[in-house]
Amino acid sequence: MAAEKGRAFLLKIGDGGNPETFDVVGGMRSTSLRINNETVDVTNKTSGGWREILSGAGVRKISLTGSGIFTDSVSEGLLQAKALASSVDNYQVVFESGANFSGAFQVTSLEYAGDYNGERTYSIALESSGVVSFASV
Numbered sequence: 001m002a003a004e005k006g007r008a009f010l011l012k013i014g015d016g017g018n019p020e021t022f023d024v025v026g027g028m029r030s031t032s033l034r035i036n037n038e039t040v041d042v043t044n045k046t047s048g049g050w051r052e053i054l055s056g057a058g059v060r061k062i063s064l065t066g067s068g069i070f071t072d073s074v075s076e077g078l079l080q081a082k083a084l085a086s087s088v089d090n091y092q093v094v095f096e097s098g099a100n101f102s103g104a105f106q107v108t109s110l111e112y113a114g115d116y117n118g119e120r121t122y123s124i125a126l127e128s129s130g131v132v133s134f135a136s137v
Contacts, residue, residue: 104129
């Protein structure tokens with residue numbers, strides 16, 4: 001796989017329409033995706049002192065984080081509304097290659113900050129709800 005530009009790693013927010021369209025969340029400078037798999041320990045007396053994990057068990061989730069400069073884009077306003085509503089909505093994370101993760105997420109944190117001599121910034125955190133699909137190109 002070839003190296004990809006970080007600026008092409010985009011978080012997109014769904015508009016809830018039918019068909020649903022996705023817009024890039026404006027002003028983002030960084031985006032991060034984490035896949036978490038909870039383990040289920042099935043170690044017992046016959047494990048020979050080694051931990052054993054039950055394959056395919058446990059809870060899987062995807063966490064998204066990002067930060068950027070507040071630009072008052074339509075997508076930022078939509079993101080804020082979804083955070084205030086504590087709703088579960090559709091999002092996509094798209095890589096430069098076109099591969100993407102898509103599914104339902106809830107905004108679990110939205111933070112604004114600004115220094116007296118700097119720009120207003122924001123940071124967000126989202127957690128998946130249900131199945132998240134991956135589409136490769």
